[in-house]
Amino acid sequence: MSDVGDVRPERAAAISGWDDEADVVVVGYGVAGACAAIEAARAGAEVLVLERTGGWGGAAALSGGFIYLGGGTPLQKALGFDDSPENMETFLTAALGPGVDAAKIHDYCQGSVEHFEWLVAQGVVFKEEFWGEPGWEPPADQGLMFSGGENAAPFNTIATPAPRGHLPQMADKHTGDKGGGYMLMKPLVETAESLGVRAEFDVRLQRLVVDDDGRVVGVVARRYGKPVRVRARRGVVLATGSFAYNQEMVAAYTPLLVNRPAAAIEEHDGIGIRVAQALGAQLAHMDAIEVAIFADPQVIARGILVNGRGQRYIPEDSYPSHIGQSTLIRQNNEAFLILDEAGLEEALGTVSTFAASRNEPPTWVAESVAELESEMGFPDGVLQATVEVYNRHAKDGVDPVLGKKTQWVKPLGTPLAAFDLRGRTGGFTLGGVRTDLDSRVLHVAGDPIPGLFAAGRCTSGISAGGYVSGASLGDGSFYGRRAGRAAAQA
Amino acid sequence: MSDVGDVRPERAAAISGWDDEADVVVVGYGVAGACAAIEAARAGAEVLVLERTGGWGGAAALSGGFIYLGGGTPLQKALGFDDSPENMETFLTAALGPGVDAAKIHDYCQGSVEHFEWLVAQGVVFKEEFWGEPGWEPPADQGLMFSGGENAAPFNTIATPAPRGHLPQMADKHTGDKGGGYMLMKPLVETAESLGVRAEFDVRLQRLVVDDDGRVVGVVARRYGKPVRVRARRGVVLATGSFAYNQEMVAAYTPLLVNRPAAAIEEHDGIGIRVAQALGAQLAHMDAIEVAIFADPQVIARGILVNGRGQRYIPEDSYPSHIGQSTLIRQNNEAFLILDEAGLEEALGTVSTFAASRNEPPTWVAESVAELESEMGFPDGVLQATVEVYNRHAKDGVDPVLGKKTQWVKPLGTPLAAFDLRGRTGGFTLGGVRTDLDSRVLHVAGDPIPGLFAAGRCTSGISAGGYVSGASLGDGSFYGRRAGRAAAQA
Numbered sequence: 001m002s003d004v005g006d007v008r009p010e011r012a013a014a015i016s017g018w019d020d021e022a023d024v025v026v027v028g029y030g031v032a033g034a035c036a037a038i039e040a041a042r043a044g045a046e047v048l049v050l051e052r053t054g055g056w057g058g059a060a061a062l063s064g065g066f067i068y069l070g071g072g073t074p075l076q077k078a079l080g081f082d083d084s085p086e087n088m089e090t091f092l093t094a095a096l097g098p099g100v101d102a103a104k105i106h107d108y109c110q111g112s113v114e115h116f117e118w119l120v121a122q123g124v125v126f127k128e129e130f131w132g133e134p135g136w137e138p139p140a141d142q143g144l145m146f147s148g149g150e151n152a153a154p155f156n157t158i159a160t161p162a163p164r165g166h167l168p169q170m171a172d173k174h175t176g177d178k179g180g181g182y183m184l185m186k187p188l189v190e191t192a193e194s195l196g197v198r199a200e201f202d203v204r205l206q207r208l209v210v211d212d213d214g215r216v217v218g219v220v221a222r223r224y225g226k227p228v229r230v231r232a233r234r235g236v237v238l239a240t241g242s243f244a245y246n247q248e249m250v251a252a253y254t255p256l257l258v259n260r261p262a263a264a265i266e267e268h269d270g271i272g273i274r275v276a277q278a279l280g281a282q283l284a285h286m287d288a289i290e291v292a293i294f295a296d297p298q299v300i301a302r303g304i305l306v307n308g309r310g311q312r313y314i315p316e317d318s319y320p321s322h323i324g325q326s327t328l329i330r331q332n333n334e335a336f337l338i339l340d341e342a343g344l345e346e347a348l349g350t351v352s353t354f355a356a357s358r359n360e361p362p363t364w365v366a367e368s369v370a371e372l373e374s375e376m377g378f379p380d381g382v383l384q385a386t387v388e389v390y391n392r393h394a395k396d397g398v399d400p401v402l403g404k405k406t407q408w409v410k411p412l413g414t415p416l417a418a419f420d421l422r423g424r425t426g427g428f429t430l431g432g433v434r435t436d437l438d439s440r441v442l443h444v445a446g447d448p449i450p451g452l453f454a455a456g457r458c459t460s461g462i463s464a465g466g467y468v469s470g471a472s473l474g475d476g477s478f479y480g481r482r483a484g485r486a487a488a489q490a
Numbered sequence: 491m492s493d494v495g496d497v498r499p500e501r502a503a504a505i506s507g508w509d510d511e512a513d514v515v516v517v518g519y520g521v522a523g524a525c526a527a528i529e530a531a532r533a534g535a536e537v538l539v540l541e542r543t544g545g546w547g548g549a550a551a552l553s554g555g556f557i558y559l560g561g562g563t564p565l566q567k568a569l570g571f572d573d574s575p576e577n578m579e580t581f582l583t584a585a586l587g588p589g590v591d592a593a594k595i596h597d598y599c600q601g602s603v604e605h606f607e608w609l610v611a612q613g614v615v616f617k618e619e620f621w622g623e624p625g626w627e628p629p630a631d632q633g634l635m636f637s638g639g640e641n642a643a644p645f646n647t648i649a650t651p652a653p654r655g656h657l658p659q660m661a662d663k664h665t666g667d668k669g670g671g672y673m674l675m676k677p678l679v680e681t682a683e684s685l686g687v688r689a690e691f692d693v694r695l696q697r698l699v700v701d702d703d704g705r706v707v708g709v710v711a712r713r714y715g716k717p718v719r720v721r722a723r724r725g726v727v728l729a730t731g732s733f734a735y736n737q738e739m740v741a742a743y744t745p746l747l748v749n750r751p752a753a754a755i756e757e758h759d760g761i762g763i764r765v766a767q768a769l770g771a772q773l774a775h776m777d778a779i780e781v782a783i784f785a786d787p788q789v790i791a792r793g794i795l796v797n798g799r800g801q802r803y804i805p806e807d808s809y810p811s812h813i814g815q816s817t818l819i820r821q822n823n824e825a826f827l828i829l830d831e832a833g834l835e836e837a838l839g840t841v842s843t844f845a846a847s848r849n850e851p852p853t854w855v856a857e858s859v860a861e862l863e864s865e866m867g868f869p870d871g872v873l874q875a876t877v878e879v880y881n882r883h884a885k886d887g888v889d890p891v892l893g894k895k896t897q898w899v900k901p902l903g904t905p906l907a908a909f910d911l912r913g914r915t916g917g918f919t920l921g922g923v924r925t926d927l928d929s930r931v932l933h934v935a936g937d938p939i940p941g942l943f944a945a946g947r948c949t950s951g952i953s954a955g956g957y958v959s960g961a962s963l964g965d966g967s968f969y970g971r972r973a974g975r976a977a978a979q980a
Contacts, residue, residue: 465745
């Protein structure tokens with residue numbers, strides 16, 4: 001084991017001199033790190049952010065920018081949507097999978113309105129406009145959207161649907177670098193700078209430094225190949241992102257994601273998780289993944305999705321992250337989308353939210369379901385049975401099998417088109433170290449590791465398997481703030 | 491955090507006196523511990539086994555006793571089955587899930603014949619008789635069976651099917667305490683005793699003891715509420731079993747198994763994993779689970795299994811652990827079994843391998859598929875479509891949708907019966923600390939933790955998500971031996 005790759009903690013007593021120091025050292029300048037830095041500085045701490053790339057932003061700045069908020073935010077109210085923390089909690093508990101951290105979900109929902117107001121106070125702008133059509137993201141700079149299938153089966157029968165995908169207003173979606181994520185990060189970093197937060201770039205975390213009592217008192221990093229020792233007088237905040245790009249960790253914990261990382265950045269190598277593990281940190285939900293399916297939701301909603309056996313398996317008007325997860329985890333990553341000509345034409349006439357797939361020709365076209373079934377290679381009768389059952393109820397505008405909403409339910413006619421969506425998924429990891437409500441990293445013995453805090457995707461947050469868009473920037477920013485406050489007071 | 495629950499290592503320098511000592515200390519007297527003890531003793535070490543219950547056996551002694559072996563064992567050859575290590579490796583790589591430890595699978599397959607011969611040499615008896623009908627286990631004392639769906643789709647197209655479920659001959663299946671697992675453990679423990687292995691019972695592991703260089707040099711345990719400090723001159727072998735009965739760990743790592751542990755024992759609280767985590771041990775596949783479905787495979791094979799949408803999802807002649815996994819993980823734990831009267835009568839006339847379910851009356855009976863569909867509460871047409879497609883091909887004796895073998899494929903007639911199998915699953919955990927081929931526990935930094943070895947279900951073994959019966963006692967005994975040898979030489 002070379003010294004460079006060793007994540008074992010270094011003993012403070014063995015360090016002859018520090019290269020830099022601060023009260024609170026934040027590792028990683030994505031959304032969790034920025035929020036931690038702001039709150040630590042506001043709490044009176046001298047803050048130093050160590051970022052491994054050449055600039056701030058992390059995966060957050062490149063993302064769509066959704067923050068999952070609710071419970072009756074001013075934006076929800078202004079746009080006419082009722083919500084309550086309890087309603088939000090009911091939904092999230094159902095949607096984020098069995099095994100959720102119930103205390104964290106409750107805490108997050110109770111604090112959601114305040115968190116929205118805090119983001120606005122830091123300069124994040126949310127335009128008062130709702131986007132209600134199927135999509136991964138709004139087509140323009142709208143500020144609110146259903147981003148978790150709240151209005152689709154089965155969730156629309158579990159809690160009162162309310163849109164909670166809050167999106168910072170884009171300056172120019174099409175330049176790429178001024179999307180929602182950028183417009184979230186820019187004011188946060190500017191706020192941090194205005195508070196005197198110092199940032200050092202091209203500094204890559206190697207391991208933690210602990211004193212003789214086991215307290216974390218600094219980090220060892222590398223800058224241009226040379227070691228840098230940074231003392232943290234009050235605490236270290238890990239905000240280093242997911243492990244989606246660590247092939248070995250992905251294979252060990254969530255192998256379905258091997259070779260398909262998405263919506264993450266290459267720097268997401270799990271280093272924050274590993275240095276914490278070396279101190280005995282507890283982990284949770286290491287198999288949990290966000291999964292996207294790369295196809296236009298406007299098209300999906302107007303067709304039927306079938307698996308490798310030609311069977312429908314999910315309401316096609318679900319938020320696409322649910323479709324992605326179900327396809328990869330439950331359907332062997334096999335999906336086919338089937339529409340009739342009228343449905344496809346209607347879809348192509350809508351405002352696209354996923355333009356990349358709009359020019360894609362159907363993989364198969366056919367004059368009848370039987371012909372399509374044969375061309376797609378399904379056994380005789382399989383697809384015909386699926387369409388027959390769908391159409392039997394669709395003529396009455398209902399989908400008793402899966403609960404697709406009436407507005408999307410029409411009998412499939414002819415001619416037909418089918419798209420091969422096999423293998424068309426990708427995503428990022430949701431598991432990591434377990435933290436408490438103050439973002440203190442918990443030891444496997446159950447108590448916090450002194451001096452060590454974490455937030456964002458190096459932690460196991462509010463998701464335990466299920467996912468809704470905005471949950472990751474949501475808990476990353478929410479618990480990033482907590483981490484900053486707790487570290488400053490440590 | 492009370493001292494009793496603290497899994498943090500104790501420093502050797504802080505221990506004023508040892509209560510006991512040996513060259514190799516093995517924690518847990520199940521199959522992994524027994525095999526480790528034997529090999530450590532044979533390698534010249536003085537061995538002490540610490541067992542938390544009042545007697546030897548662990549979960550192994552209460553289990554069916556399958557050991558997954560192949561590659562051309564004398565038992566396979568005597569019963570006329572061809573196999574090779576390469577063929578076995580091809581099958582296991584496909585069956586045990588993405589993300590398998592390829593080096594370990596290769597190693598296990600290459601060593602499988604030798605391991606069989608070793609077990610026989612320790613006194614384990616395998617009767618030269620094959621059982622070829624559907625079942626979890628043979629009905630009597632047969633010694634060989636297909637225990638992983640090797641002869642069912644899709645595996646029968648991936649590798650040449652060979653039965654590899656090797657079962658120690660039962661003395662009396664129906665007394666319960668002389669089943670295959672007992673008949674595996676008894677000769678192993680007798681061998682260990684004959685080699686001078688000492689065992690202490692009612693001794694419960696609390697934490698490890700490390701010296702100033704980070705080497706594991708002993709354990710702290712409790713006996714009747716009092717601490718016991720045991721020195722290990724050469725090494726400690728963890729063989730403490732799964733975490734299936736640790737509710738908090740199950741909720742954190744594999745929440746689908748909450749409230750449904752099975753084929754494990756209450757002592758399986760993950761303590762071996764936690765004490766190793768406190769030293770920075772690497773983990774793997776913490777979500778992986780073995781899942782049983784509690785229904786008679788003789789009945790299942792003669793019917794069709796449908797999910798909550800009335801769709802078939804797995805060949806009904808699969809080995810039932812595949813059915814259990816697919817049902818719990820992919821079908822929301824919803825399964826219904828449908829047979830016609832002739833099929834059910836035929837099933838009830840066979841030799842039962844799961845007698846408990848034989849007296850269970852059908853949940854629903856009906857004169858037609860449409861009537862059954864309605865009684866079961868399925869939307870109109872769903873079940874009719876499934877049966878129509880099945881019967882369309884079954885009249886030719888084929889199942890192109892899922893590949894059930896011809897011998898089990900007959901058109902469903904009337905009247906019909908259906909069994910509600912929702913929620914009828916349970917299982918144990920397969921994830922744990924990562925070990926190398928010498929059963930050394932790996933640190934998250936990648937290198938072994940000095941003095942620490944592990945085997946059995948506190949480790950991540952050859953399974954990475956998929957499961958075949960016999961894999962757990964298989965890798966537990968195989969790598970238990972390695973652990974004993976490596977610890978003795980440490």
